[in-house]
Amino acid sequence: MIDIILSGCGQGIIWALLAIGFYIAFRILDFADMTCEGSMTLGGAVTAMLIWQGVNSFLAVVIAFIAGLLAGAVTGVLHTKLKIPPILSGILTMTALYSVNIHIMSIATGTSGTANLSLLKYIDDTVFAIIRSIIPLSKRDVTLVFGVIIVLGTIGLLYWFFGTEIGCAIRATGNNEKMCRAQGINTDNTKIIGLALANGLIAVAGSLLTQHQGYADVKMGVGSIVIGLASIIIGEALFARAKGFFFKLIGIAVGSVIYRVIVALVIYSGMPSDDLKLMSAVIVIAALAFTNYKNEIVGAFKKLFSRFKKKPEEKEEKSNE
């Protein structure tokens, strides 16, 4: 049982990067960014291709980040310069990335149309294996420890970045674009930078996932938006009281871990596997309902607790009399 929870945590912490990236686009920029499904696969494809070419896997993660930045920038340019609506520009980039990802993976194998690139032969070259050669940890633990360090580092860097002038400008753009422009901020640029950053992080998530699961597949990004959204919503429901950007990001990361652990437990419990997608939807709906009816639910619990508390109070009153 503890094994499956920890393995869910390990996967969840990698997905947290995707959730945080999606959060930057979705909440900070108020931009439902569909690029996500493509840029995650892009990160995986770039990483797998580079590892095949003998590139150091840490460097591969960095290059995957840069590739993600470019993908996000394309969505940004489509939206700001060509005036294409947000969802559509994301979908267009995602669609284009499908072909791009196949081409990238084809570089490694030399045959066009490679849709699945295996890292099983290069499994000792992944970041996780390299860290394990230095620190003796089990495969699962190294994912957890390295994941937590990367996620906390990313959150720290983001906290710093969104405190700088350009970072504040990006946040302001999401809050009130017209007001921003009135202040002399070029909102086109802030949107492009924000989307680039978001997709860069998503590509890093794809890169680490590829190295964790041992292959890149052109379909690996399918459904990632739902997972990102679910993580954000669970995180926000749990950390609703959290004030400040830092704790909000921590909340998203925790939300991502919780989502993956729930899915892992659902699978572990032996529920009919055809119901898996239904279950994922139910988890998100439950989290959404919880955020919307939080006060009522908390109120109901308080009532329940006060009933238990009342009895001893009454006794005390009697004894006082």
Add this chain to the structure above:
Amino acid sequence: MKKLTSILLVALMLVGIVMSAASCSAPSKPLPVVCGESGMNTDCGIATYGIDYYALGVAAGNMAADILIDGKAASTIPVGGEADPALIVNQAVADEIGFTIPQSVLDKAGSKSDTRVTRNTAAIVSSGADYTVGILQLTQHDALDQSNEGFKDQLSVRVAAANKTISFDDQNASGDESNNVTIAESFVAKNVDLIYTIATSSSQAAVTAASETDIPVIFNAVTDPVGAGLVESLTAPGKNVTGISDINPVEKQLDLIAELLGKDDVKIGFLYTAAETNSVYQVRTLGIPHCNSKGYTYVEKGISDINDLEAAITALKNAGVDAIYIPTDNVLANGCATVHTINTGK
């Protein structure tokens, strides 16, 4: 200047409309279609050498029994495959498109003996079994379901014969790659005795998850196990992994086209999904070299999804191919009925 551009644009659009109308009105005689797999043949093909996914599942079940009951090592069992594919003729489609199947082909289409195995339900228990097997299937799909059923049927029979019991933890990733990893890791956490995987990416996820355990992995429905990094070679897998390749006899199927048409200089149109590694492998690695060696000419049309079918089939017809060859392909497996509708123009 603006006026000129708009006039040019309108002219271009008119040319486009006229051209597309011309291509639509061109006499489109239905083409004979040969598919890579028997299920697809039922919907749109006239004849093929069929892969029986149920039989592949049975073969995988035997491998699992050899490992679990007889204690064989997976690393020493060569990768299996369809040994003797049966020739299947689809007379209904042939009649509909007005194609006469030569008598020589009809004669060869014998009835292959039935591969069905009766499941021994008594040997399958839900808990406290001698062996537990985790099954990881990528998605809900007829061929994959067949290889799942065949595996369970045959393994239950072998286990019952050895007076043991077995329990199956049957999981389906529902097409979601992230679930592959979660399911594979849950099997490792449960410390199952063997993992059976169906389809390429599920197999890769299971091999990664089980890499540091002694849990053997048996895969099925993987077209190119070496290219997917699952085994080192087909004869000597090397790691604690072996399984069944579902590669269809592409060469035999292409020769069947020549035999059906009764000539050697056939022009074959390859129709496949460009993003499916397995399809590309069948067309580029197996199909085209065979065409070159046999002197067949060919045209390739890779599609990205089912919506491209109409354009692709029209393009193949315009290219003047004699027949269409569709490899075993997941997108086209679901779109075979559409292929038939477009092909017959109904």
